[in-house]
């Protein structure tokens with residue numbers, strides 16, 4: 407029997423495509439009508455469409471094509487265009503994911519129209535209001551009706567901010583649902599052979615946070631540690647468009663070219679990324695999602711940041727926050743010597759998060 411409710415999913419950036427997939431599958435199973443809105447925040451093939459193709463996510467019902475702009479302009483354009491759709495579609499609920507400008511715009515447009523909002527990946531806090539993601543997280547949480555949390559710190563943060571306990575649900579991590587469901591496809595990826603790589607014989611690197619790549623001195627610090635690490639092991643670096651721009655802006659092309667054992671490649675799709683992470687010796691990153699994926703895959707992860715909004719990955723997982731090059735190099739030595747910590751998988755990171763979320767939503771809405 408088809409349940410007579412309509413739900414709008416709002417996505418726009420890479421990690422959100424990964425997070426929406428298990429929810430769409432679960433809605434399909436439960437015969438719930440859902441509408442997919444892509445804001446167009448990410449638009450290049452390798453930043454967007456490849457995820458839809460690889461994960462068999464249906465074509466969005468609406469693509470708002472907002473593209474890149476300053477924060478205010480991008481969020482404003484999204485707000486205007488999402489509102490139009492919500493007025494037309496009149497859904498019973500809007501779901502937003504993570505911490506991007508698309509998340510905030512979706513939640514704000516819906517709540518202003520008195521449409522209930524569910525926030526998946528609520529409660530995470532870096533306590534650093536200079537990060538655009540922290541602003542998006544805090545504002546989104548305070549206007550959401552259902553707060554779906556990945557780890558216990560999320561519950562504490564939300565309660566400390568005065569959010570009602572009855573709105574908060576610890577459901578686990580939706581990204582892990584996608585890894586588990588895509589296991590076979592990930593295994594069959596040919597990326598290792600294509601790149602002439604061997605298991606455990608390379609490092610996987612990603613950098614894209616403005617607090618790292620928009621600052622000249624931080625990029626220089628990264629070039630310096632790469633220079634040292636590449637002497638011991640090959641480094642694979644899929645370069646995010648933001649980083650490409652910054653490298654050109656600061657004229658670092660020559661310094662990077664000198665890193666002979668660092669292979670710069672275009673951004674990769676989901677299946678190749680996870681396959682490369684899974685087979686790597688360790689990962690260096692500033693991404694949020696990769697801190698979680700490495701914890702689940704039990705691969706050492708050195709996070710080149712001042713903090714993390716995902717403390718469980720450090721407390722019980724394989725993640726270490728490396729505020730400086732010195733700390734990072736010390737951890738690399740531990741990994742090479744085999745004395746780096748071993749991790750555990752957090753509770754409820756079990757592939758059943760979408761099932762839990764949809765059950766809670768149906769129990770409350772129907």
Ligand code: UD1
Pocket residue numbers: 419420421447448449450453454474475505506507508538539614616647648651694
């Ligand atoms: C965004 C999110 C970040 C998330 C990340 C995942 C915000 C504030 N940031 O960061 O939380 O972790 O996505 O990847 O929402 N660009 C392209 N092609 C694209 C997309 C972007 O060339 O398809 C370039 C543009 O020059 C753009 C820059 O990359 O200005 C940054 O893109 P943007 O979406 O603003 O932020 P991200 O750094 O990707």
